[in-house]
Amino acid sequence: MAKSPNDLLQGSLDMLVMRALRDESRHGWGIQQRINQLAQDALSVNQGSLYPALIRLEKQGCIKSEWGTSEAGRRAKFYSITRKGLKQMEAETRIWKEFSAVVNLILDQA
Amino acid sequence: MDLFKSLSFGFRSLFQSNKIENDLKEEMEFHLEQQTQHYIKNGLSPKKARLAALQDFGGTEKHMDSCRDGWGMRFFAECFRNYRSVFRNLFRNKSFSATILLVLGLCVGANTSIFVFLNKVVFAPYPFDRSGDLLEILHYHDKTNPELALKSNLSTYAHYTADSESLRSASLHTVGWKNVEIQGETLRLKGILATSEFFETLKIPFVEGAVDSFQSVSSNSSPIVLTDSFRQSRFPANQNVLGQLTSIQGRTYKVVGVVSSDIQLLVPGVQFISHWNTDELAKLNSPESRVENHATLWARKNTSFSLPQTNIELEHLDNQFFAEQSESYRKNIEDLGYRTQAVKLRKFQNQWIRPKLLLLQGVSLMILIIGLVNITNMLLAQVNANKRDLVIRNMLGAGKKRLLGQMLAQITVYVAIGWILSITTALLGISVLKSVTNEIGQFINTPKLAPLDIGFSALLALCCGLVMFSARASGIIFSSNSALESNQQFSATKQSRITAYLLLTLQIGSSLTLLIITGLLAKSFWAAMNQESGFNPKGVITARIELPPQHYQNENQIVSLRDQLLDKAKAKPEFSSVAIASHIPTFGFPTSRFHVQETDQPRSQSETRFVFVSADYFQTMGIPILSGRSIASTDNAFWRENNVVEADAARHFQKDQRELIGQRFKIAPNRPKNQNWNQIVGVAANTRHEYLDKPQTMPLIYRPIQGTAAREFSLLIKTPLDIPQALRELRNLIKETAPLVPVFRIGSLEGFMTESLNARKGYLKIIFAYSLLALLLSSVGVFALLSYDVSRQIKEIGIRISIGASRTHIFWHVMKKGLSAGLIGSILGLTGAFLIATSIRSFLFETHAFDLILYLSLSTLILLLVTIASYLPSKMAVRVSPLSALRQE
Incomplete structure (x- = not known):
């Protein structure tokens, strides 16, 4: 059975979340919107699974959170990336790029 | 993962679970609202927009659960x-x-x-x-027992203190019981008589006072240090003990400190440490004293020296000392195989x-x-x-x-x-x-x-x-x-049952081992209690006194008091026999070297124990004289003393027992100017004078107390009176004759002999209690396991009976389980007991490590108990009714 790009996303969600937080702090929905925007709607992230990922990353110290007020004036939890998170993201991005280049090379030759 | 972060998440989830849940819900609700708004903006109705948002989110509860897992909640x-x-x-x-x-x-x-x-x-x-640097200096110079570690002497102490580089400090001491006068009361205390560097060498912390004060000796008094436990038991906490004056044997001592009770790890039960008078020390120092062993020498080595290096230096110092002595001295030392060895104090002390x-x-x-x-x-x-x-x-x-x-x-x-x-x-x-x-x-x-x-x-x-x-x-x-x-x-049922039976076997085996060890120790104790001691303590009472030098200054006064005591006691018709002895059996007789007069030079040297006794000692103690005569009132220790030796001495004199009479020998031959040759006038039967429960290592020589200035001695009285009354009489007699002399170690000789076995009795009590507990636990274990097994197999037993199995068959089916565990356990137990018994041979007295009768009888006892414990559950199995058993499930 052919797999959708969503299946490949599994395990890479942490990296995408950190990328979405690279420029500014966002709440959960904002992170999902930013990922969609960056992916030009080619990836649809299962929105609920974002939250366990956020807890995981916070526990690892890659992101931090604080309660704030949204654009609509509602109380919302905002996440921002930490120095450790930035380093982690850069490392994971490099590995991802190297890995995908090798896979592309193999697939192109085939 | 950051451990601290992870722990803080864990603790927060534990104590703030409600808040976390509410926050999560609020966060997800906010997400859904935002998404709903997003769809509404794109033209969906609020209801459809909410539905679409919920669909995108994919089940709130499921994600909440994942989040809870993430939090560790x-x-x-x-x-x-x-x-x-x-x-x-x-x-x-x-x-x-x-x-x-x-x-x-x-x-x-x-x-x-x-x-x-x-x-x-x-x-x-x-x-x-730095207790690792503490050493004990030992010497080996017993020709008959070259491996016997002997204590040290003043000559070695003085030499090493002056010349050794590897030893930082050294201290000589002796341990003994003394009459100490404190606050007008005379107490019998265990003390250490030590040279001034004692505390500096050991570095034991002081609770009160300063270590240096032990070195300051004045013309009026010498320093004394009390142990903390003695201070606490004797003086109120708020009372200042420093500066208190005490008196030991007429000499005044001033309390200069209180030392930590940890000193009792080195000398158990010690209550004070008094300063060794330097004049007394000087008297003992002579080249001849180099081969004596009258005091213990402890030292602290310099950290830069290893133990082997220290030993090399000490050997070098010894050789240097011997090189300066006469040729006959050197020959004697060579003949004795003299050597010195420093050992770590921790390893040597308390190893017994x-x-x-x-x-x-x-x-x-x-x-x-x-x-x-x-x-x-x-x-x-x-x-x-x-x-x-x-x-x-x-x-x-x-x-x-x-x-x-x-x-x-x-x-x-x-x-x-x-x-x-x-x-x-x-x-x-x-x-x-x-x-x-x-x-x-x-x-x-x-x-x-x-x-x-x-x-x-x-x-x-x-x-x-x-x-x-x-x-x-x-x-x-x-x-x-x-x-x-x-x-x-x-499937675990069967496995757990097998495990249970294996454990039961182990339990029975351990119990039997313990029982046999207890049996062996009990038999040893019984043998020690009922052995032939060589003397008859029945009806003998004893009391010990030490005459204070301030009241009994010269030999005449001492002899006069001893004679008075003897005469007054003999005058009492209820005392059938009266004697005085410097020591009583099992409380430690002094030792000395002796050599036999054969030629001008000693042929061999050996250690002996000796005791000073008055006439009638043998009669009072019931020790038979095998040949010759006993000590007479005319015998005197001052010159050419007549001695009685034990029959065992024949071996040490390398003579036949009959040839001992008339044999001449010298006690303490290395003492300067010791020209006093002793002569054997009688041979007495062997006695258990060292320990009641250990073989004797040295022969005992009886010397006349007459002519000695022994100020500490025991009175021994044979009486038909009952013990309490006899003791009252004795106490009154001493009080009348010497009102200022404290009396101690007073009681029946039989009581003191039993007391000498107290340690063995104590161990026996503990191990006996343990083995009883083991027996109880094992019996309960067998009974409980089999009962449980039967109750669990009631249905199976019911089916067996209903298809024709006889009740005898069922009975033996259950019994077999208990008995097989008992038999295998017994074999294990016997093996374990034999292995342990061989390693504790030194505790056994006149009892073989493999006492077949004991092994067999105790194995039978444990099998009997297992049989009884198995019998009741087996009977329970026999009584199972097939109908009710089948109805049970």
Whole structure:
């Protein structure tokens, strides 16, 4: 059975979340919107699974959170990336790029 | 993962679970609202937009669950649930839980209390600064026993103190009981007479006063230091003891300090340390004293020197000293094979008690194993009893992991409570040990646990926990998932039954081993109590006195008082025989070298024990004279003294017993100007004068007390009166004759002889109590396991009976299980007992390590108990009614 790009996303969600937080702090929905925007709607992230990922990353110290007020004036939890998170993201991005280049090379030759 | 972060998440989830849940819900709701708004903006109706948002989110509860996992909330919640349920069950099954906790607390506590002594006396370094540098200087110069480590002397002390580079300081001391006058009262105290560097060498902390003050000797008084335990028992806490004047043998001492009671680790029971008068020391120093062994020499080596380097330097110093002496002196030294060896004080000191403590620790560990087997079998029975419950819980969704978590919670609670109980038991155990045997008890003043002791008990409790968990969890671990998931017979049932029977066998074996060891020790004790001591203590009373020099200054006064005492006692018609002796049997006779006069030069040297006695000593003590005569009132120790020797001395004199009379010899031949040749005038029967329960190492020579200035002696009186009345008479007699002289060690000689076996009796009591406990635990173990087995197999037994199995067959089927465990256990127990008995040979007195009759009778006893314990469950099996059994399931 052919797999959708969503299946490949599994395990890479942490990296995408950190990328979405690279420029500014966002709440959960904002992170999902930013990922969609960056992916030009080619990836649809299962929105609920974002939250366990956020807890995981916070526990690892890659992101931090604080309660704030949204654009609509509602109380919302905002996440921002930490120095450790930035380093982690850069490392994971490099590995991802190297890995995908090798896979592309193999697939192109085939 | 950042451990701190992870822990903070865990703790927050534990204590703020509601807030976290609410925050999560609020966060997700906000997300859904934003998404709904997003769809509304794109033209969907609010209702459809909400539905689409919910669909995109993918089930709030599912994600909430994942988030809870991420927070670790589920783990903590489960732990909480498990522990709550454990405590509920603990109170529900009170007797079951109480039995486990009691056995665990008692067994771990008993082990810990023994370990406290083992740690304090043998393992832990002395609590003094750099105690690893402390040495004892030993000498070897006994020709007849070259491996005999002898104490040191003043000559060596003076030489090493002056010239050794490897020794930083050295101190000479002797230990003895003295009459000490404190606050107008005369007390009999155990003290150390030590040179001024004693505390500087040991570096024992002072509780009051300063170490330097022990070195400041004035013309009026010498310094004395009290031990903290003695100070506390004698003086009120608020009373200043420094500067108090005391008197020992007419000499005035001033209290200059109070030293930590840790000194009792080196000299058990010591109460004071007095300064050794330098004038007395100078008198003892002579080249001849180099081969004497009258005092103990302790030293602190320089840290830069290793022990072998120190020994090399000491050997060099010895050689240097001998090179300066005469040729005959050197020849004598060469003949004796003289050598010096410094040994680590920690390794040498108190080593005599090490095997005894290790034996007690081994026995306690066996009790722990036996107790643990009972606990394990109880837990295995609980697993089997709860089999159905486990299956139901498994069907309701509890996986192996969760079931194991529940069991782990149960075991940790048992172990934690059991451990706390064991600490209390250990403290109680220390007090019991102190009261049962002074030999061990004297090392610890107040029952307390050091960190290592607490660690040891925690380790034991943890090991017990591991065994208990393995037994409890074996039913889960060894069962396949399918077995758990299906409501089929647990495969673990059979495994746990096999484990239970194996453990039972081990338990029976350990109990038998313990029983045999107890039997061997009891037999040794009995042999020591009932042996032929060579003298007859029945109807003999004794009292010891030491004449204070301030009241009895010269020899004439001493002799006059001794004669007065003897005359007055003899005048009493109720005293049938009266004598005086410098020492009484088993309380330690002094030793000396002697050599036999054959040629001008000593042919051989050997050690002997000697005692000064008055005429009638042999008659009072009931010691037969085998040949020659006894000591007469005309015999005098001043010149050419006439002596009586024990029959055993013939071996040491290398003569036939009949040839001993008239033999001449010299005691303390190395003393300068010792020209006094002694002559043997009689041979007495051998006596147990050293120990009642050990072979004698040296012969005893009886010397006349007449002509000596012995100011400390024992009166011995044979009387037909009852002991309390006779003692009253004796006390009055001494009070009339010498009102200022304190009396001590007063009582019946029989009582003192029994007292000398007190240490052996104490160990026997402890091990006997342990073996009784082992027997009880094993019998209960056999009975409980078989009863449980029968109750579990009632259906099977019912079917067997209904298809024609005879009741005799059923009876023997159950009995066979108990008896086979008993037989295999007995073989294990016999092997274990033999192995242990051979390693404790030194404790046995006139008892063979493999006493066949004892081994067989105790094996029979344990098999008998196993048979009785198996009989009742077998009878229960026979009474099973097939109909009611089949109806049961």
